[in-house]
Amino acid sequence: MRTARIQNPAGRFLGVRLSAEESELLEQFREAHGRASRSDAIRALVRGASATPVEAPELPTSLSSQLEELVEDGWANSRDEALTLVVTLGLQELSRVHVERKAALRDAAQRLAERREARRRADRGGRGLLER
Numbered sequence: 001m002r003t004a005r006i007q008n009p010a011g012r013f014l015g016v017r018l019s020a021e022e023s024e025l026l027e028q029f030r031e032a033h034g035r036a037s038r039s040d041a042i043r044a045l046v047r048g049a050s051a052t053p054v055e056a057p058e059l060p061t062s063l064s065s066q067l068e069e070l071v072e073d074g075w076a077n078s079r080d081e082a083l084t085l086v087v088t089l090g091l092q093e094l095s096r097v098h099v100e101r102k103a104a105l106r107d108a109a110q111r112l113a114e115r116r117e118a119r120r121r122a123d124r125g126g127r128g129l130l131e132r
Helices: 020-032 038-050 061-072 079-131
Strands: none
Touching: 020 038, 061 079
16 A cells, blocks of 8 residues: 655655653644644754744843742743833833823923913013003
8 A cells, every 4th residue: 555645755864863851842842832743843943943033131130130039929930021021010100100290291381381471461561551
């Protein structure tokens, strides 16, 4: 009995020996990413390795330790998640402060406009008295 021919056969065969632990990790990766075979899982790993990695910003030691404390205290599951949490909360706080500051600036501008209008009225009234 003949087997079906593969439409796009792979160019090279690489025989790789894996330890039992590595084999189990490959199987977990295959299942987690829905790959049909171990070969497909290995191809996905190779393609993923060629992707440009995103470099994490270098953080000061004090900030890194605070992020690690957030993870240890259960506020986040990983350092990256802790950084996302801090940035999100920081932006929310910045937005809140901006809204409050904007309202205060608007009030100050309105008071200045009222003072300017009161001075104009006083100036007009003074000129009117001088002309008499």
